[in-house]
Amino acid sequence: MSQARLKIEVARAALRYVEDGMLLGVGTGSTVNAFIDELASSGLRLEAAVSSSEATTEKLKAIGVKVMDLNHCGDLALYIDGADEVDAHRRLIKGGGGALTREKIIAGASRQFVCIVDESKCRPILGEFPLPVEVIPMARAFVSRKLTGMGGRPQLREDFVTDNGNLILDVRNIDLINPNQVERDINQIPGVVTCGLFALRPADKVLVASESGIETRG
Ligand code: 5RP
Numbered sequence: 001m002s003q004a005r006l007k008i009e010v011a012r013a014a015l016r017y018v019e020d021g022m023l024l025g026v027g028t029g030s031t032v033n034a035f036i037d038e039l040a041s042s043g044l045r046l047e048a049a050v051s052s053s054e055a056t057t058e059k060l061k062a063i064g065v066k067v068m069d070l071n072h073c074g075d076l077a078l079y080i081d082g083a084d085e086v087d088a089h090r091r092l093i094k095g096g097g098g099a100l101t102r103e104k105i106i107a108g109a110s111r112q113f114v115c116i117v118d119e120s121k122c123r124p125i126l127g128e129f130p131l132p133v134e135v136i137p138m139a140r141a142f143v144s145r146k147l148t149g150m151g152g153r154p155q156l157r158e159d160f161v162t163d164n165g166n167l168i169l170d171v172r173n174i175d176l177i178n179p180n181q182v183e184r185d186i187n188q189i190p191g192v193v194t195c196g197l198f199a200l201r202p203a204d205k206v207l208v209a210s211e212s213g214i215e216t217r218g
């Protein structure tokens with residue numbers, strides 16, 4: 001089965017967590033795009049969605065879903081999003097699409113976070129995928145030096161500005177044996193908005209699509 005097909009299968013599996021009338025958090029990326037397509041043909045009617053990116057907002061509006069500002073909602077019942085890497089503790093690397101900050105805010109504001117991935121995203125230890133770090137533009141060089149001091153090799157994501165007007169440093173070679181501590185350490189560097197580690201607030205459930213079907217973790 002192709003990776004695109006696996007994304008559709010896991011997107012469809014996520015629908016069983018969605019209920020009519022729900023206020024739903026929606027992530028960003030190709031797996032989430034497949035989820036929005038499945039949502040459109042499911043017959044489910046959301047009250048509204050809170051979106052993690054301009055791209056997702058556009059796609060949700062195109063299928064007739066009302067998109068709300070998080071400031072006008074309480075906590076959300078459910079957040080559905082993909083990931084770049086997942087470990088056995090449901091900790092994640094996210095931000096390949098550059099939406100990590102809004103994604104982390106929505107994950108934090110949601111009672112349940114269901115992460116949807118194909119099996120290519122599963123790792124024994126996080127860190128093969130370069131860790132995205134969103135930085136305030138004036139802090140780019142300073143934060144790069146700090147990340148280098150932590151053993152990382154940061155690289156500016158070329159020709160990319162986040163929906164928040166910031167930059168992304170993609171960091172290779174960072175030791176993620178203790179992702180909770182690394183998440184704290186990176187997030188404390190002045191000028192860092194957030195890093196793409198979702199270790200302190202991992203997913204509650206991870207749905208993994210493979211040739212043999214959908215595995216539910218958590
Ligand atoms: C965007 C993300 C995405 O969830 C992540 O990049 C996975 O994307 P895809 O579903 O296209 O593989 O974190 O910021």
